[in-house]
Amino acid sequence: MKKVYGTASEALEGVLHDGMFIAAGGFGLCGIPELLIAAIRDAGTKDLTIASNNCGIDDFGLGILLQTRQIRKMISSYVGENAEFMRQYLSKELELEFNPQGTLAERMRAGGSGIAGFYTKTGVGTMIAEGKEHKDFDGQTHILERGIVADLSIVKAWKADDTGNLVFRKTARNFNPPAAMCGKICVAEVEEIVPRGSLDPDQIHLPGIYVHRIVQGTHEKRIEQRTTRKKEDA
Protein backbone atom coordinates (compact mmCIF):
# COMPACT_ATOMS: atom_id res chain seq x y z
CA MET A 1 0.00 0.00 0.00
CA LYS A 2 1.39 3.34 -1.04
CA LYS A 3 1.50 5.78 1.87
CA VAL A 4 3.73 8.53 0.54
CA TYR A 5 2.04 11.56 -1.04
CA GLY A 6 3.59 14.51 -2.85
CA THR A 7 1.97 17.44 -1.04
CA ALA A 8 -0.06 18.04 2.10
CA SER A 9 -3.16 18.77 0.00
CA GLU A 10 -2.76 15.49 -1.89
CA ALA A 11 -2.28 13.64 1.40
CA LEU A 12 -5.65 14.98 2.61
CA GLU A 13 -7.54 14.28 -0.61
CA GLY A 14 -10.79 12.40 0.01
CA VAL A 15 -10.55 12.48 3.81
CA LEU A 16 -11.92 15.96 4.57
CA HIS A 17 -15.60 16.75 5.05
CA ASP A 18 -17.54 19.53 6.75
CA GLY A 19 -18.41 18.84 10.39
CA MET A 20 -15.65 16.31 10.88
CA PHE A 21 -13.66 15.59 14.05
CA ILE A 22 -9.88 16.01 13.81
CA ALA A 23 -7.22 15.18 16.41
CA ALA A 24 -4.04 17.23 16.01
CA GLY A 25 -0.60 16.66 17.50
CA GLY A 26 1.69 19.37 18.86
CA PHE A 27 2.20 21.39 22.01
CA GLY A 28 2.11 25.16 21.62
CA LEU A 29 3.84 25.65 18.27
CA CYS A 30 6.22 22.73 18.87
CA GLY A 31 5.71 19.66 16.72
CA ILE A 32 2.54 20.93 15.08
CA PRO A 33 1.44 19.63 11.66
CA GLU A 34 1.80 23.07 10.11
CA LEU A 35 1.65 21.92 6.47
CA LEU A 36 -1.52 19.87 6.95
CA ILE A 37 -3.17 22.73 8.85
CA ALA A 38 -2.42 25.08 5.96
CA ALA A 39 -3.81 22.50 3.53
CA ILE A 40 -7.04 22.25 5.55
CA ARG A 41 -7.32 26.03 5.40
CA ASP A 42 -6.87 25.91 1.63
CA ALA A 43 -9.46 23.13 1.33
CA GLY A 44 -11.97 25.32 3.21
CA THR A 45 -13.42 22.44 5.26
CA LYS A 46 -15.89 23.93 7.77
CA ASP A 47 -17.57 23.24 11.12
CA LEU A 48 -14.56 21.35 12.39
CA THR A 49 -14.24 19.92 15.88
CA ILE A 50 -10.56 19.77 16.74
CA ALA A 51 -8.95 18.05 19.70
CA SER A 52 -5.56 19.67 20.25
CA ASN A 53 -3.81 20.76 23.42
CA ASN A 54 -3.57 24.35 22.15
CA CYS A 55 -4.94 26.25 19.20
CA GLY A 56 -1.74 27.81 17.87
CA ILE A 57 -1.30 31.57 17.94
CA ASP A 58 -3.24 34.16 15.98
CA ASP A 59 -1.33 33.76 12.71
CA PHE A 60 0.29 30.33 12.97
CA GLY A 61 -0.72 26.76 13.65
CA LEU A 62 -4.41 26.03 14.25
CA GLY A 63 -4.91 29.77 14.85
CA ILE A 64 -5.14 30.24 11.08
CA LEU A 65 -8.26 28.03 11.03
CA LEU A 66 -9.81 30.28 13.68
CA GLN A 67 -9.17 33.30 11.48
CA THR A 68 -11.03 31.65 8.61
CA ARG A 69 -13.83 30.51 10.99
CA GLN A 70 -13.42 26.89 9.95
CA ILE A 71 -13.48 25.63 13.56
CA ARG A 72 -16.78 25.14 15.36
CA LYS A 73 -15.43 23.51 18.51
CA MET A 74 -12.07 23.03 20.22
CA ILE A 75 -11.17 20.39 22.80
CA SER A 76 -8.07 21.84 24.50
CA SER A 77 -6.31 22.32 27.81
CA TYR A 78 -4.78 25.75 27.27
CA VAL A 79 -5.71 28.73 25.10
CA GLY A 80 -3.77 31.45 26.90
CA GLU A 81 -1.53 32.62 24.04
CA ASN A 82 -4.26 33.19 21.48
CA ALA A 83 -6.25 36.44 21.53
CA GLU A 84 -8.57 35.48 18.66
CA PHE A 85 -9.37 32.17 20.36
CA MET A 86 -10.40 33.96 23.53
CA ARG A 87 -12.40 36.56 21.59
CA GLN A 88 -14.36 33.92 19.65
CA TYR A 89 -14.94 31.92 22.80
CA LEU A 90 -16.14 34.85 24.92
CA SER A 91 -18.45 36.00 22.10
CA LYS A 92 -19.77 32.41 21.85
CA GLU A 93 -18.77 32.06 18.18
CA LEU A 94 -16.60 29.11 19.17
CA GLU A 95 -17.42 26.18 21.40
CA LEU A 96 -14.67 25.16 23.79
CA GLU A 97 -14.42 21.98 25.83
CA PHE A 98 -11.65 22.29 28.37
CA ASN A 99 -9.85 19.03 29.10
CA PRO A 100 -6.99 18.71 31.58
CA GLN A 101 -3.83 18.11 29.55
CA GLY A 102 -3.18 14.60 30.81
CA THR A 103 -6.84 13.66 30.45
CA LEU A 104 -6.78 14.85 26.83
CA ALA A 105 -3.63 12.85 26.07
CA GLU A 106 -5.04 9.75 27.76
CA ARG A 107 -8.41 10.13 26.00
CA MET A 108 -6.53 10.00 22.69
CA ARG A 109 -4.32 7.09 23.74
CA ALA A 110 -7.34 5.18 25.09
CA GLY A 111 -9.48 5.83 22.02
CA GLY A 112 -6.71 4.55 19.79
CA SER A 113 -6.24 1.50 21.99
CA GLY A 114 -9.84 0.28 22.03
CA ILE A 115 -10.53 1.58 25.52
CA ALA A 116 -13.91 3.32 25.69
CA GLY A 117 -13.24 5.13 28.95
CA PHE A 118 -11.08 5.32 32.06
CA TYR A 119 -11.36 6.57 35.62
CA THR A 120 -9.07 9.33 36.87
CA LYS A 121 -8.73 11.53 39.95
CA THR A 122 -7.86 14.48 37.72
CA GLY A 123 -10.54 17.16 37.94
CA VAL A 124 -12.53 15.70 40.85
CA GLY A 125 -14.24 18.55 42.69
CA THR A 126 -13.82 20.98 39.77
CA MET A 127 -16.14 22.04 36.95
CA ILE A 128 -14.46 19.40 34.77
CA ALA A 129 -16.19 16.72 36.84
CA GLU A 130 -19.69 18.15 36.38
CA GLY A 131 -22.04 15.66 34.72
CA LYS A 132 -19.48 12.85 34.74
CA GLU A 133 -19.83 9.50 36.48
CA HIS A 134 -18.08 9.44 39.88
CA LYS A 135 -16.80 6.21 41.36
CA ASP A 136 -14.65 5.43 44.39
CA PHE A 137 -11.66 3.12 44.08
CA ASP A 138 -9.53 2.30 47.13
CA GLY A 139 -11.20 5.10 49.07
CA GLN A 140 -10.55 7.80 46.47
CA THR A 141 -13.06 9.41 44.14
CA HIS A 142 -12.46 9.16 40.41
CA ILE A 143 -14.39 10.41 37.39
CA LEU A 144 -15.08 8.62 34.14
CA GLU A 145 -13.46 10.09 31.03
CA ARG A 146 -14.20 8.78 27.53
CA GLY A 147 -11.68 7.68 24.93
CA ILE A 148 -11.54 9.82 21.79
CA VAL A 149 -11.84 8.38 18.29
CA ALA A 150 -11.37 11.04 15.62
CA ASP A 151 -12.31 10.93 11.93
CA LEU A 152 -8.81 12.13 11.10
CA SER A 153 -5.50 12.60 12.89
CA ILE A 154 -2.94 15.12 11.68
CA VAL A 155 0.54 14.81 13.18
CA LYS A 156 4.10 15.93 12.65
CA ALA A 157 7.19 13.73 13.01
CA TRP A 158 10.89 14.14 12.33
CA LYS A 159 11.52 11.10 10.15
CA ALA A 160 9.44 8.38 8.55
CA ASP A 161 10.10 5.44 6.33
CA ASP A 162 7.69 4.69 3.49
CA THR A 163 5.76 2.19 5.66
CA GLY A 164 4.84 4.98 8.11
CA ASN A 165 7.16 4.12 10.98
CA LEU A 166 7.76 7.44 12.75
CA VAL A 167 10.59 8.95 14.76
CA PHE A 168 10.07 12.20 16.63
CA ARG A 169 12.65 14.71 17.81
CA LYS A 170 13.01 15.96 21.41
CA THR A 171 9.90 17.61 22.88
CA ALA A 172 8.28 17.82 19.45
CA ARG A 173 6.96 14.31 20.17
CA ASN A 174 4.40 15.54 22.76
CA PHE A 175 0.80 14.86 21.66
CA ASN A 176 1.74 13.43 18.26
CA PRO A 177 1.78 9.70 19.13
CA PRO A 178 -1.53 9.69 21.08
CA ALA A 179 -3.18 11.94 18.47
CA ALA A 180 -1.99 9.64 15.68
CA MET A 181 -3.33 6.58 17.49
CA CYS A 182 -6.89 7.90 17.91
CA GLY A 183 -7.64 8.72 14.26
CA LYS A 184 -9.56 6.43 11.93
CA ILE A 185 -7.16 7.84 9.34
CA CYS A 186 -3.82 9.36 10.30
CA VAL A 187 -1.86 11.67 8.03
CA ALA A 188 1.70 12.46 9.13
CA GLU A 189 3.92 15.23 7.82
CA VAL A 190 7.64 14.71 8.31
CA GLU A 191 10.91 16.52 7.71
CA GLU A 192 12.44 13.55 5.96
CA ILE A 193 11.29 10.28 4.44
CA VAL A 194 14.18 7.85 4.70
CA PRO A 195 14.70 4.57 2.83
CA ARG A 196 13.09 1.46 4.29
CA GLY A 197 15.55 -0.29 6.61
CA SER A 198 17.46 2.83 7.59
CA LEU A 199 15.52 3.42 10.82
CA ASP A 200 16.57 1.21 13.74
CA PRO A 201 13.50 -0.97 14.51
CA ASP A 202 14.33 -0.64 18.22
CA GLN A 203 14.12 3.13 17.98
CA ILE A 204 10.74 3.54 16.25
CA HIS A 205 8.54 5.84 18.38
CA LEU A 206 5.28 5.09 16.57
CA PRO A 207 4.81 1.97 14.42
CA GLY A 208 3.55 2.49 10.90
CA ILE A 209 0.30 0.62 11.59
CA TYR A 210 -1.07 3.89 13.00
CA VAL A 211 -0.01 5.98 10.00
CA HIS A 212 -1.92 5.82 6.71
CA ARG A 213 -0.50 8.69 4.70
CA ILE A 214 2.84 10.51 4.82
CA VAL A 215 4.04 13.73 3.28
CA GLN A 216 7.52 15.26 3.42
CA GLY A 217 7.91 19.02 3.56
CA THR A 218 9.80 22.05 4.79
CA HIS A 219 8.75 23.33 8.19
CA GLU A 220 8.89 26.86 9.49
CA LYS A 221 9.00 25.61 13.14
CA ARG A 222 8.28 28.95 14.76
CA ILE A 223 9.46 29.53 18.34
CA GLU A 224 6.78 30.86 20.72
CA GLN A 225 8.96 32.02 23.64
CA ARG A 226 12.60 32.55 22.73
CA THR A 227 14.48 32.36 26.04
CA THR A 228 18.28 32.38 26.20
CA ARG A 229 21.18 32.97 28.55
CA LYS A 230 24.37 34.85 27.82
CA LYS A 231 27.67 32.99 27.50
CA GLU A 232 29.22 35.00 30.32
CA ASP A 233 26.53 33.64 32.70
CA ALA A 234 28.11 30.20 32.42
Added chain:
Amino acid sequence: MTEAPKGWDRNRMAARAAEELEDGMYVNLGIGIPTLVANYVGDKDITLQSENGMLGMGPFPYEGEEDPDLINAGKQTITELDRTSYFDSATSFGMIRGGKIAAAILGAMEVAENGDLANWMIPGKLIKGMGGAMDLVAGVGRVIVVMDHQNKAGESKILRECTLPLTGKGVVDRIITNLGVLDVVPGGLKIVELAEGISEDQIRQATQATIVA
Protein backbone atom coordinates in the same frame (compact mmCIF):
# COMPACT_ATOMS: atom_id res chain seq x y z
CA MET B 1 -4.31 52.47 54.68
CA THR B 2 -0.78 51.49 55.56
CA GLU B 3 1.59 50.33 52.85
CA ALA B 4 1.40 46.60 52.14
CA PRO B 5 4.26 44.64 53.73
CA LYS B 6 6.81 43.46 51.16
CA GLY B 7 8.92 40.64 52.61
CA TRP B 8 10.69 38.36 50.12
CA ASP B 9 11.10 39.26 46.44
CA ARG B 10 10.48 36.74 43.63
CA ASN B 11 13.99 35.31 43.81
CA ARG B 12 13.92 34.91 47.59
CA MET B 13 10.56 33.12 47.29
CA ALA B 14 12.04 30.81 44.66
CA ALA B 15 15.10 30.16 46.83
CA ARG B 16 12.85 29.32 49.78
CA ALA B 17 10.82 26.94 47.60
CA ALA B 18 14.04 25.22 46.50
CA GLU B 19 14.66 24.31 50.15
CA GLU B 20 11.61 22.03 49.88
CA LEU B 21 13.40 19.79 47.41
CA GLU B 22 15.45 16.80 48.47
CA ASP B 23 18.16 14.78 46.78
CA GLY B 24 16.83 12.31 44.23
CA MET B 25 13.46 13.96 43.70
CA TYR B 26 11.67 14.18 40.36
CA VAL B 27 9.93 17.56 40.39
CA ASN B 28 7.60 19.59 38.18
CA LEU B 29 7.88 23.38 38.21
CA GLY B 30 5.03 25.58 37.01
CA ILE B 31 5.18 28.81 35.02
CA GLY B 32 6.30 32.11 36.61
CA ILE B 33 8.08 32.25 39.99
CA PRO B 34 8.19 28.40 40.20
CA THR B 35 10.40 28.35 37.09
CA LEU B 36 12.99 30.38 39.03
CA VAL B 37 13.25 27.59 41.63
CA ALA B 38 15.57 25.72 39.24
CA ASN B 39 18.19 28.44 39.81
CA TYR B 40 18.42 27.59 43.52
CA VAL B 41 18.64 23.79 43.76
CA GLY B 42 22.43 23.99 44.19
CA ASP B 43 24.19 20.65 44.49
CA LYS B 44 21.01 18.66 45.11
CA ASP B 45 20.37 15.86 42.62
CA ILE B 46 16.99 17.03 41.29
CA THR B 47 15.44 15.93 37.99
CA LEU B 48 12.99 18.43 36.54
CA GLN B 49 10.02 17.19 34.57
CA SER B 50 8.45 19.22 31.80
CA GLU B 51 4.98 17.82 31.28
CA ASN B 52 4.99 18.23 27.50
CA GLY B 53 7.30 15.20 27.54
CA MET B 54 10.73 15.49 29.10
CA LEU B 55 12.66 14.50 32.21
CA GLY B 56 15.97 16.20 32.94
CA MET B 57 15.22 19.75 31.83
CA GLY B 58 18.31 21.93 31.41
CA PRO B 59 18.75 25.73 31.50
CA PHE B 60 17.90 28.20 28.72
CA PRO B 61 20.13 27.80 25.63
CA TYR B 62 22.87 30.23 24.71
CA GLU B 63 21.83 32.86 22.18
CA GLY B 64 21.81 31.35 18.71
CA GLU B 65 21.45 27.78 20.03
CA GLU B 66 17.65 27.79 20.48
CA ASP B 67 15.96 24.66 19.14
CA PRO B 68 12.25 24.95 18.21
CA ASP B 69 11.90 21.21 18.95
CA LEU B 70 13.08 21.68 22.54
CA ILE B 71 10.74 23.68 24.76
CA ASN B 72 9.35 23.45 28.27
CA ALA B 73 5.71 23.49 29.34
CA GLY B 74 5.83 27.30 29.33
CA LYS B 75 6.80 27.09 25.62
CA GLN B 76 10.24 28.55 26.44
CA THR B 77 13.33 27.29 24.63
CA ILE B 78 15.45 25.11 26.94
CA THR B 79 18.30 22.59 26.73
CA GLU B 80 18.83 18.93 27.55
CA LEU B 81 21.20 17.37 30.08
CA ASP B 82 23.15 14.11 30.07
CA ARG B 83 20.28 12.49 31.99
CA THR B 84 17.49 13.73 29.71
CA SER B 85 14.76 11.48 28.33
CA TYR B 86 11.87 12.36 26.02
CA PHE B 87 8.43 10.75 25.80
CA ASP B 88 4.94 11.50 24.56
CA SER B 89 2.33 13.45 26.51
CA ALA B 90 0.30 10.36 27.46
CA THR B 91 3.39 8.77 29.04
CA SER B 92 4.24 12.09 30.67
CA PHE B 93 0.91 12.35 32.41
CA GLY B 94 1.02 8.67 33.22
CA MET B 95 4.01 9.37 35.47
CA ILE B 96 2.25 12.42 36.91
CA ARG B 97 -1.05 10.64 37.58
CA GLY B 98 0.79 7.53 38.71
CA GLY B 99 2.42 9.38 41.60
CA LYS B 100 5.98 9.12 40.29
CA ILE B 101 6.62 12.87 40.54
CA ALA B 102 7.54 13.74 44.13
CA ALA B 103 6.42 17.37 44.10
CA ALA B 104 4.92 20.13 41.99
CA ILE B 105 5.68 23.79 42.65
CA LEU B 106 2.93 25.91 41.13
CA GLY B 107 1.65 29.47 41.00
CA ALA B 108 -1.90 30.31 42.05
CA MET B 109 -4.62 32.93 41.81
CA GLU B 110 -6.26 31.78 45.07
CA VAL B 111 -5.65 29.14 47.73
CA ALA B 112 -8.20 28.25 50.42
CA GLU B 113 -7.54 27.16 53.99
CA ASN B 114 -8.69 23.60 53.16
CA GLY B 115 -6.07 23.32 50.39
CA ASP B 116 -8.37 24.16 47.47
CA LEU B 117 -6.44 25.69 44.59
CA ALA B 118 -7.65 28.04 41.83
CA ASN B 119 -5.20 28.98 39.08
CA TRP B 120 -6.75 28.52 35.67
CA MET B 121 -9.50 30.99 34.90
CA ILE B 122 -11.44 34.10 35.87
CA PRO B 123 -14.96 33.65 34.47
CA GLY B 124 -15.83 36.20 31.79
CA LYS B 125 -12.41 37.85 31.99
CA LEU B 126 -9.39 35.65 31.68
CA ILE B 127 -9.57 32.21 30.13
CA LYS B 128 -6.19 30.52 30.10
CA GLY B 129 -7.02 26.90 30.66
CA MET B 130 -5.76 24.45 33.23
CA GLY B 131 -3.04 22.97 31.04
CA GLY B 132 -1.51 20.19 33.11
CA ALA B 133 -2.26 21.73 36.50
CA MET B 134 -5.34 19.63 37.29
CA ASP B 135 -3.46 16.42 36.52
CA LEU B 136 -0.44 17.55 38.54
CA VAL B 137 -2.33 18.48 41.70
CA ALA B 138 -4.32 15.24 41.53
CA GLY B 139 -1.27 13.06 41.00
CA VAL B 140 1.99 14.29 42.51
CA GLY B 141 3.22 13.53 46.01
CA ARG B 142 3.29 17.07 47.35
CA VAL B 143 1.83 20.34 46.04
CA ILE B 144 3.64 23.55 46.96
CA VAL B 145 2.17 26.89 45.89
CA VAL B 146 4.46 29.89 45.41
CA MET B 147 2.69 33.22 44.93
CA ASP B 148 2.32 36.77 46.20
CA HIS B 149 0.37 36.84 49.44
CA GLN B 150 -1.95 39.58 48.19
CA ASN B 151 -3.23 40.67 44.79
CA LYS B 152 -2.51 44.03 43.20
CA ALA B 153 -5.50 45.52 45.05
CA GLY B 154 -3.94 44.45 48.35
CA GLU B 155 -6.51 41.69 48.96
CA SER B 156 -5.54 38.34 50.43
CA LYS B 157 -5.08 35.54 47.89
CA ILE B 158 -5.25 33.06 50.76
CA LEU B 159 -8.95 32.72 51.50
CA ARG B 160 -11.45 30.91 53.67
CA GLU B 161 -12.98 29.66 50.41
CA CYS B 162 -11.88 30.10 46.80
CA THR B 163 -14.12 32.33 44.69
CA LEU B 164 -12.68 31.22 41.32
CA PRO B 165 -13.22 27.88 39.57
CA LEU B 166 -11.04 25.25 41.23
CA THR B 167 -8.02 23.48 39.79
CA GLY B 168 -8.14 20.92 42.59
CA LYS B 169 -9.98 20.30 45.83
CA GLY B 170 -7.96 19.97 49.03
CA VAL B 171 -4.71 19.50 47.11
CA VAL B 172 -2.28 22.14 48.45
CA ASP B 173 0.21 21.07 51.14
CA ARG B 174 2.31 24.22 51.60
CA ILE B 175 2.09 27.88 50.53
CA ILE B 176 5.20 30.03 50.10
CA THR B 177 4.49 33.75 49.68
CA ASN B 178 6.42 37.00 49.92
CA LEU B 179 5.39 37.13 53.59
CA GLY B 180 6.31 33.62 54.70
CA VAL B 181 5.48 29.93 54.65
CA LEU B 182 2.14 28.40 55.64
CA ASP B 183 1.00 24.78 55.83
CA VAL B 184 -2.51 23.47 55.23
CA VAL B 185 -3.47 21.65 58.44
CA PRO B 186 -6.78 20.48 59.94
CA GLY B 187 -8.90 23.56 60.70
CA GLY B 188 -6.92 26.06 58.66
CA LEU B 189 -3.38 27.23 58.02
CA LYS B 190 -0.34 27.10 60.24
CA ILE B 191 2.44 29.68 60.01
CA VAL B 192 5.68 27.76 59.48
CA GLU B 193 8.04 30.63 58.82
CA LEU B 194 8.05 34.41 58.47
CA ALA B 195 9.89 36.29 55.73
CA GLU B 196 12.62 38.69 56.91
CA GLY B 197 11.11 41.84 58.37
CA ILE B 198 7.59 40.38 58.54
CA SER B 199 5.85 39.94 61.88
CA GLU B 200 3.25 37.34 62.75
CA ASP B 201 0.73 40.17 63.09
CA GLN B 202 1.45 41.39 59.58
CA ILE B 203 0.96 37.94 58.04
CA ARG B 204 -2.26 37.44 60.02
CA GLN B 205 -3.58 40.82 58.87
CA ALA B 206 -2.71 40.07 55.26
CA THR B 207 -4.48 36.69 55.35
CA GLN B 208 -8.24 36.21 55.08
CA ALA B 209 -8.05 32.46 55.76
CA THR B 210 -8.18 31.01 59.26
CA ILE B 211 -4.77 30.73 60.89
CA VAL B 212 -4.62 28.11 63.60
CA ALA B 213 -2.13 27.80 66.48
